[in-house]
Amino acid sequence: MVNTDTRSDRPARRGTPIPGTSSARGVPNLATRSQEHINDNPLMPPIVDGKAVFDLDSGKYLKLWQGPQHPGITGNMSLELVVCGDEIVECKTHVGYLHRGFEKLMERRSYIQCFPIVCRIAVPEPDFNEYLFAATVEEIQGIEVPERAQWIRTLNLEMARLASFFMWMGGMAGAFGLGTQGQWTVTMRDYILDRFEELTGGRIYHMYMIPGGVRGDFPEGFTDRLRETIDTCEKTLQDVERTLFNNAVFKKRAKGLGVIHPDIVDQFGIVGPNARAAGFARDVRKDHPYLVYDQLDFEVVTHTDSDAYARAWVRLQEMYQSMDLIRQILDRMPAEGPFFTKLPNVLHWNVKPGHIYKKAECTRGEYGYYLNSDGSDKPRRIYVRGPSYTHAVSLMEHLSIGCNIADTAGLMVSLHTYPPEVER
Amino acid sequence: MSDQHTQTQISSAEVHEVFADLHTRYGVRGLEEKRADQAFVRTDRDEAVAVLTHLRDRHGYTHLAFLTAVDQIEEGRFELLYMLHNYELRHDLGVIVEIPREGDGCSMDTIHRMWPAAATYQRELREMFGIDFPGSPRLHEDFALEGWHDLPPMRKEFDTREYSERTYYARPGRTKTDTRQHMKDTIYPSEAETW
Amino acid sequence: MTQMILTKALYTVISLAVITNYALILIGTMARIRAKVQGRVGQPFYQPYIDIVKSNAKRTSISHGVMFFLGPVFRLAGGLGTYLFIPAIFGSVIFSNFSFSGDLLLMMYFIFFGQLGMALGAGESGHPHSAIGVARGLAQMTAFELPFVLSVVALAAQYGTLSITEIVAAQQGGFTHWAAFTNPLAMIAGMIAFLGMSGANPFSVVVAPQEIPIGPPTEMQSSFLGMLQTNRAIFNGAKMVLFMNLFWGGAAHENLLVAILIMVVKTFLIYLYVTIVGASFPRFKTEQSIRFFLGVPTVIGIAAVVLQMV
């Protein structure tokens, strides 16, 4: 029934990468990673029935757990590694340490009661949850959000991206044992959080983009302080760029690490900077402009090396891009206007029946909410599509084969995964 | 704006073309156009994998954004939703497949050979909904839960609050007073209107 | 004779006490300096003392067997041995330790000895991260030993002796006499090897928190850890004094206090050098580290030796 050899008919991919740039280290295609290929490698275990078989008693292999309490793991999750010497021959990602059953909880909460909990789904970058939840509900209900609210939301999302990238940047340096930049960048993130706190009343969980608009306008003098903060951040980021991206040892570690071959990008559902570093100019902000992104000027950042260094570079450029976007937003947004539109009484709000999928470009790529409403006061189903889902589980399991134990942290971080959005 | 992004959005006609193709080949039905860039269709369980393959290989829907299920308990079925995306046309297409909730019928063909990442989704669906995907790797390993032996928690009949109260006791000592009852008790304790 | 032994014992105790306390304060201070580059204030300089007291004040501890217990003991012994056979201050009666009876070879043996002891203890703990850490540590040690040995050989050839005291003695009389300037190639090879020996970035492959938290001492706790912390101070002090003696003219002055001051300044700068490099670079992988040591520093070391031969 399924015709597997269809590649010749497949339409050309947009933004196809420059050929010959993928590294020799990358496992080219899942299809070619066949039994023979693996069995050729004496380090690799024999494969029986499509599964690797390890004789742990042989002394050749060692089972090694990284996480959940492990400084190299991006949060509360764990990797079950089977290593041969220093080389990883099998990796299983274990998640669920943070599973709170959000999707279930939302099914027994009214729509307004879902609003405070969605932001907890991705802790370091909660705003995309807020926005997408609000946007799906608004779209199903047919609520028009005032223009100023749209600008404020865009600003919020870009600030969130910037803050999240800052934390990631520190993590990237830290994954290779360099703590200095991490100390700076987390502080920069903190400065942005200060602005968030001023604007939204919350530091980590902003709970600001409520269906219908936002919960408050700018406080007095906010834009000036935000500009100042962005200037400070930019200066520090330049320092980080100079000392990290021109760092001999960092380059040695990151270049050639965890190459994602362009062919597997779609097979593994890879999105965001991970895909852009593989040469795909895909960005939801451009492809499906939401909020006011169609009124902002920016270019999609791409790279072709597709290794940890390329991904870090893409993210670095996107941080500058975010700063630029924040400045653009501050310059162009309407000076005043309503920021909230009337909702039905939220205490007994029955959202119209229907279903919709909305997505936005978070730091890790396509973040999406699927809302299925049956016309009652509670959602029938909300599905949260976090990009970490595929990146942290199947992609990580795929990429780590053949890596050094020492590289797992760097590889993991370079994929930029947040476990809470995997398990929700 | 860069010129690579000045491509036109998919037109409704193109969506209809894809739909017509799927309809004649596989009897796909129920086209719902939500937005210019998003539509949903429904297909039968037996045709689903063929439809997905066809979409991926002939129509450029190469990206599986997610796979999930919606519990339509009243109708005794799950709706599996395969959300596909076409980067060429910038179009989302949700393929909905209905399967029975109970018994042997609560299973679906695996698509991990088409999208290796789908294995994870299928593991989660088995754990959270109890949907079987024969042949999917590591299907019966724990995913988010560990040592779970109650109903699959995302099924509608599973009551999370009841489970929580039964399992993880809340801190005692809280009292609450019903406003209406309290006002009745203090303002009109013995009047005869509440029969 | 008895009196002589007692006097020597007293001197040793004093010398040990001074170096231990000095190294503890130095470690605390260096943590503050590292904090500075990270834009923060950092821990109090006396924090290492509290940490040691705290570790020893733990009420419970777990031992994984005799070797587990002996590991830190060996390590401490290695540290003491290293220190006690180098003259901390050249010409001082109190601080010359047992330098009369030790030479470079013995001292190198002690450096190894501690590592090996630790390897045994850590291996006994049964924790895979300990084992991996040990493997990495030994592998890297083998690698950095090579440039180190080469530079030592160059020095020995230059001065015609293996005795540290004599090497220091030969460097007296102005900084131009220091081996650093008379034999710069040996100094460079030696100082690069010293980076590896200190276990700071980019050669921190042994503890490597993001990779194998935290390597060999993973299972070490309570008083075992206390012992390791004490040793860390002594061993660090010993290494710095050693390199000061080898390349930087040692510390010597007729006034003991001035001599101590010289030692303090020199060792501080040596440690600062490690810190400066450590805060600027990430960590190599083990094989990268090995390749590194077997590359440029070894070549320089060989050059130094060859230069002496010629």
Place this chain on the structure above:
Amino acid sequence: MATADTQTRRYQEPGAPGNAAVVNPDPRTVTGPAGGTGQGDVQTVDGQLRILTEELKLANADLRSEDRGNFCDHPPEVIKPFRAFWENFLNWARSESLWILGFGTGCGAIELRPLMTSRFDMYQYGIQGRPTPRQSSVFVIGGYASVKTMKRIVRSYEQMQGPKFVLGLGSCTINGGMYWDSYNTVNRLDHYIPVDVYIAGCMPRPEALLAGFVKLKEMIKRGECEGANRYAENFEWYKANQKRIIKNWDMPDYNW
């Protein structure tokens, strides 16, 4: 769970007010096995009814036979503090050298990061992170604990060397927080491990965390943080509670 041979009735009726003492004994006041009244705890083994005594419960009656070995039932010892002055000095050292276990169990980990980096710099207060439980003295429970994490929390807590301290971060540790009705998160942390200080908030700001540490330091100096001994004294009670929620104890046989 696939209890092939053992069917156990729930041995405590939840929430029933008559059972309040069973459900919620204050670990600080309870001595001896406080887990249950003994009545109503019945199991069948191969169809034979059996009263489930406290010993049976502790003997992992709830667990699959192959899982029982994974469970440490050996109660820790209660270790009495030294005499006044000496203990005060040690307590001072303990309070000024707090090593946090680097285990971000929940959202709370996100605010530990600013705390341990330059903006708030916890090192200046003698606090630092430690990647192994063996060396750590403070366990910061970052909010909600899912059952899967709870298992690791218990393991890590037991691996820590006493005296050890627990900071409960955020509402979730106090009474379940916003996940009070989730099927996968515990509501009361003090049911499973002893907690020294709670910090209200969701998320608590780093300053609130610092305040928690300040409070913890004061308490340690006053000798009030005897969580490890409390755990040892009420070991059966804690174990019974842990076993009630954690059904799968299978873990790799080293640290985590």
Place this chain on the structure above:
Amino acid sequence: MSLKDLVTPFSVWKRALEKPYTNRKPLDSRPGADRYRGFHINDVDKCIGCGTCESICQNEAIDLVPVEGRKTKHGDSGLRPKVDYGRCCWCALCVDICPTGSLGMSNEYVWVDSDPEVFRYVPGHDEKPWNACEKGYRRAEGYDLLEPKRVEMPMLDFSESQKSFVEMVQGYSKEQAMEEADRCIECGICIATCPAHMDVPAYIDAIRRDDLADGLRTVYEANPLPASCGRVCSHACEHVCAMKHKGEAISIRWLKRYIVDQIYANDYQQFLDAAAPENGRSVAIVGSGPGGLAAAYYLRLIGYAVTVYDANEAAGGMLRYGIPEYRLPYDQVDKDIEYIRSLGVTINQNVRIGADVSFQEIYDGNDAVFFSTGLSDPYALEIPGEDLRGVIPGLTILDEVTKGQKPDIGDSVVVVGGGNVAMDAARTSRRYGAEVTILYRRREVDMPADEEEIHESQGEGVTLITQAIPIRIEKGETRRLKLIWGKAEMVPDDRGGRPRPRLIEGSEEVIECDTIVPAIGQQADYKFLPEEIAGRLEFAKGMVTVNEFKQTGDTKIFAGGDIANRKRDAISAIANGHSAAKGIDIYLTNFAAGGRA
């Protein structure tokens, strides 16, 4: 590995020469932002304990609890929210939704304790360091989860309305009703205040669900005259409505009316409970006003044979004869009454007790008697000239109009009084083309009439003169009558009541008019009671004394309506009828000879 890559990393040390980022004393120097969502504060005097915060909280972190020293009263449940910080997630939705705006959040955020039980408190009541905190989160201007404005009721234009007796209030459409119903926050504060304790939130919810049958059922549980009440109820509920603290109260009355308007009388039977079969006992009811009808309805519903005796041609009492048609059309009164009649209640019209049939006869012939005869004797102005022709009591005018007679009022009318009867009389007169002036002794705010009545009467061109005390009536020169009145000043009441008017000596003014309508209240007429029975009853200030089951001194006799309660409105009478029905049932079932028990 270029040289640059080896050298540039060292530039991190540049940072070492700069000021550290570290905040040395963050606890002191970093207060929460001005809008920070910290710990809750509550202005407990402003708070009414409506519990909306409790219902929006997704964490169930808020409990309403009684607090010391706070009494329950109308419009204030006396409960206050208690927050559990073991649950709270600081989303501040409770602050956003709080209708009174009493709830807020301070920007304080530090609370650490070793005892997990302490993290619960009643904001504003329990002593907390942040109680006086000025900063912190408040609902922003321009953001509101609740709609403060009610849906405007379509009304006849004043120019139109003053011409005819067509009902002025036109009623909500479905969309309007649903929109208005949507505003309700379901706090239920109103239930206590409604004399009949109708379950207002429940029937408003039924409107939202568009399940009007259910709404009707709910309404009939406490009020068998909804078509009438939905128009003329004094809506005490709306005065205590929590939404009133935010803006306008929910239009509870109009929503009730909406339910009834949407259902044909013929359909009532299929939605409402049928009457139980007769149980062999009978109850006589004297007076077919709201009290009597309510009692009749509930007694019939549970199986009593009910006979109503009424002196007028048509049932309804004051609903029909005291309220003009433009406010309450007669077909609406009929709708209510016909349904009650359809359950098997016998209503004997044109029967005057004491004249056509003796009270004793009724008393002896039934197991119990409920009387609710209302206030029929108008108070006199007690000023000279009151007996002149052209002085017509307000009630008389309304009565005549109902009976289809054109009242003899001439071209100009002066109404004395500030109650609803005064307004009705004035506006009725206006509809007959008269120039109308209302004289009232106190200020406008003191007027007992409904606000909208006052507003509408002025809209229809009625002149209102306040603080005017009539002094005497004389024969007029150009007109039939001349009213001399004096200006009043308000003096504080020594006993703490509302300020009292005092005549300013020498401030006499004159109005000439054709008719003077005194409408300053009425009193009861007990002449129909035989002396022997009257002797057993107790009276106080013209009212029959009854217990809470509306039982009088004679165990068989129950009384209600205006003669037994001070509120003197339809809904109170209905409530009395309801209570009496319950009392009669309890009495007959358990205590009367031959009782079923």
